[in-house]
Amino acid sequence: MKLTEVFITEHGGVYQSDSESCWYVDFAGKVARFDYRCLLKLKKAVYTIDVEAILLKSNKSADIEIVFICACDDSYVLTVMEIVRFKELLQGTFTMLELNHIIYDRLHRLAV
Numbered sequence: 001m002k003l004t005e006v007f008i009t010e011h012g013g014v015y016q017s018d019s020e021s022c023w024y025v026d027f028a029g030k031v032a033r034f035d036y037r038c039l040l041k042l043k044k045a046v047y048t049i050d051v052e053a054i055l056l057k058s059n060k061s062a063d064i065e066i067v068f069i070c071a072c073d074d075s076y077v078l079t080v081m082e083i084v085r086f087k088e089l090l091q092g093t094f095t096m097l098e099l100n101h102i103i104y105d106r107l108h109r110l111a112v
Contacts, residue, residue: 007092011085014093027089028082032074041069043090049083 003015003024012027023039025032034042045067054063065083068075078086 007089007096009085009089009092011082012089014089023093025089027086028076028078030074034072034074038069038072041072042067043094045069046083046086046090049087051080051083054080054083 001017001019003017006014006016006023008014012025015024015026016022017024020033021035023034023036025034025039025042049065049067054065057063063080064077066075066077076082076086
């Protein structure tokens with residue numbers, strides 16, 4: 001299986017497998033496999049976490065969030081810093097995917 005690096009940070013990475021039509025997310029001590037639909041759901045679930053609200057809560061509650069994605073096998077239990085780092089990883093990943101799409105589109109448009 002050949003994996004192509006999509007985006008990495010010092011805290012994790014996202015890799016694409018063309019042969020399996022999926023993405024592998026290496027973060028928070030585990031590697032999870034996602035199809036594109038579930039990767040979008042993961043992005044939405046992580047992006048909707050309000051880090052500021054968590055930090056402003058009283059000290060009585062834990063500073064963790066559980067990210068569970070319906071119809072996907074994996075879930076995450078993340079600290080506030082992990083949430084920030086995960087958002088960075090996913091933002092970079094989707095930026096690179098969009099950039100790749102734009103480049104592919106422009107190259108093929110010029111070839112026609």
